[in-house]
Amino acid sequence: MKHLAAPSLGMAPARGIHYLRGMRVPVILGIETSCDETAAAIVTGDRTVLAERLLSQLGEHAPYGGVVPEIAARAHLQHLDRLIAETMAAAKLEFRDLTAIAATGGPGLIGGVMVGVMTAKAIAAVHKLPFLAVNHLEGHALSPRLAGDVPFPYLLLLVSGGHCQLLAVEGVGRYVRLGGTVDDAAGEAFDKVAKMLGLGYPGGPAVERAASRGVPGRFRLPRPMKGRAGADFSFAGLKTAVRQAIAALPGGRAAPQDAADLCRDFQDAVADIVGDRVRHALARFRREWPDGRTLVVAGGVAANAALRTVLDGAAREASLAFAAPPLRYCTDNAAMIAWAGIERLALGQRDGLDFAPRPRWPLAEALPGAAA
Numbered sequence: 499m500k501h502l503a504a505p506s507l508g509m510a511p512a513r514g515i516h517y518l519r520g521m522r523v524p525v526i527l528g529i530e531t532s533c534d535e536t537a538a539a540i541v542t543g544d545r546t547v548l549a550e551r552l553l554s555q556l557g558e559h560a561p562y563g564g565v566v567p568e569i570a571a572r573a574h575l576q577h578l579d580r581l582i583a584e585t586m587a588a589a590k591l592e593f594r595d596l597t598a599i600a601a602t603g604g605p606g607l608i609g610g611v612m613v614g615v616m617t618a619k620a621i622a623a624v625h626k627l628p629f630l631a632v633n634h635l636e637g638h639a640l641s642p643r644l645a646g647d648v649p650f651p652y653l654l655l656l657v658s659g660g661h662c663q664l665l666a667v668e669g670v671g672r673y674v675r676l677g678g679t680v681d682d683a684a685g686e687a688f689d690k691v692a693k694m695l696g697l698g699y700p701g702g703p704a705v706e707r708a709a710s711r712g713v714p715g716r717f718r719l720p721r722p723m724k725g726r727a728g729a730d731f732s733f734a735g736l737k738t739a740v741r742q743a744i745a746a747l748p749g750g751r752a753a754p755q756d757a758a759d760l761c762r763d764f765q766d767a768v769a770d771i772v773g774d775r776v777r778h779a780l781a782r783f784r785r786e787w788p789d790g791r792t793l794v795v796a797g798g799v800a801a802n803a804a805l806r807t808v809l810d811g812a813a814r815e816a817s818l819a820f821a822a823p824p825l826r827y828c829t830d831n832a833a834m835i836a837w838a839g840i841e842r843l844a845l846g847q848r849d850g851l852d853f854a855p856r857p858r859w860p861l862a863e864a865l866p867g868a869a870a
C-alpha cells in the first residue's frame with residue numbers, strides 16, 4: 499500500500515485521474531460513519547491511499563464509558579462534509595474525477611450510517627457517479643488486500659468491539675462463517691473489564707498497557723469454549739470471573755498492581771481462547787479450502803500484541819502465512835470502505851440510490867452449529 503499526497507504512477511495524470519501502465523485505474527471516495535469514527539478516504543485501484551481524514555469521537559463518548567448513538571449521529575452530521583472536502587483537497591481531486599463513491603451501508607448505529615449514506619448518495623446523484631453501499635464487515639474482511647496482495651481464499655478472524663467471528667473468505671461477496679461469539683465480542687469484553695477496573699474507554703489499549711505491568715498466574719480465570727468442537731467463542735463467563743475476582747479483593751477494590759495482574763491474566767485468557775478457536779477453524783479451513791494460504795486478522799482487537807503472537811503461532815503450525823493490516827486499517831477507517839468499493843466495482847457491482855441503510859446486515863449465513 500502506498501501513501502501519496504498526489505498521483506504519481508505511470509503517465510502524467512490529467513486532472514488527477516489515475517493511470518497505471520497506461521490504463522486508467524478506479525479512484526473511489528470512501529465514507530465511514532457506522533460507529534464513533536467519522537472518516538473519508540480516497541483510494542485507487544492500485545492500492546494507493548491518495549488522502550484520508552479520520553475524526554475520532556472518543557472524547558465525546560468517554561464520559562459515558564461507551565458510544566452514545568445520538569451523540570455519534572450528531573457528530574457525523576457536523577463533521578462529515580468538512581472531512582470529505584479536506585480529503586478531496588488533499589488528493590487534489592474534484593468529484594468529477596472520481597470513478598465512484600462508496601459509503602458504509604451498515605451494520606452499525608443507524609443514525610450515523612444514514613448520515614454517510616445520504617451524503618454519498620447526494621454526491622453520486624449530483625456528479626452522476628456510481629454509488630456503492632458497503633457492508634462494514636466486508637470492509638474489514640477485505641482490508642488485508644488493501645495492505646497487500648493476499649489471495650483468496652483466506653481465513654479471517656474479525657475481532658472488534660461489536661464483532662467476533664471467523665470467516666472463510668472465498669472471494670468478494672463470498673463469505674462462509676465458521677464460528678462466532680455466542681455472547682460478547684472480544685473487544686466488548688476488553689472494554690467491560692477496563693470499565694470494572696476504572697481504566698477508561700476504549701478499554702482494549704488500557705487493558706493491554708496495564709497487562710504489561712502485570713504478573714501472570716495470580717488469578718485463575720476460566721477459558722469458556724476452549725477445546726469444544728467448532729469455532730464459536732464465549733466471553734461472558736470470563737468477564738463475570740473478572741468481576742468476582744475484583745469483589746474478592748480486600749475492600750472489593752483493585753489496587754493498581756491488582757488491576758495490572760488481573761489485566762494480564764484476562765488478556766492471557768482471551769489470547770488462549772482465541773488461539774484455541776482459531777486452531778479449530780484452521781483445521782477445518784485447511785480441509786475444506788486446501789488452496790488457502792493465509793490467516794488474516796482484522797478489527798480493533800487485532801491491535802493487541804499478545805493476540806497477534808498467538809495468531810502468528812497458530813498460522814505457523816498450520817503452515818499458513820499470517821497477515822494483519824497496519825493498525826490504522828484494523829480499526830474503523832474509510833480506506834477499507836473505499837477498497838471494498840473498488841473490489842465490488844471491479845466485478846461490475848453497484849447499488850441503487852434507493853438503498854436503505856441496514857442497522858443489521860450479516861456478512862455470511864451461519865453454517866449449522868455456528869453462532870451469530
Ligand code: KG4
Nearest residue numbers: 658659660685701702703798799802829830
Ligand atoms: O474495529 P474497531 O475500531 O471498532 C468496532 O468495534 O467496529 O474496534 C474497537 C475495539 C474496542 O473494543 C477496543 O477496546 C478494541 O477494539 N481494542 C483493543 C485494542 N485496541 C483496540 N483490544 C485489545 N487490545 C488492544 N490493544
Ligand code: ZN
Nearest residue numbers: 638658829830
Ligand atoms: Zn469495525
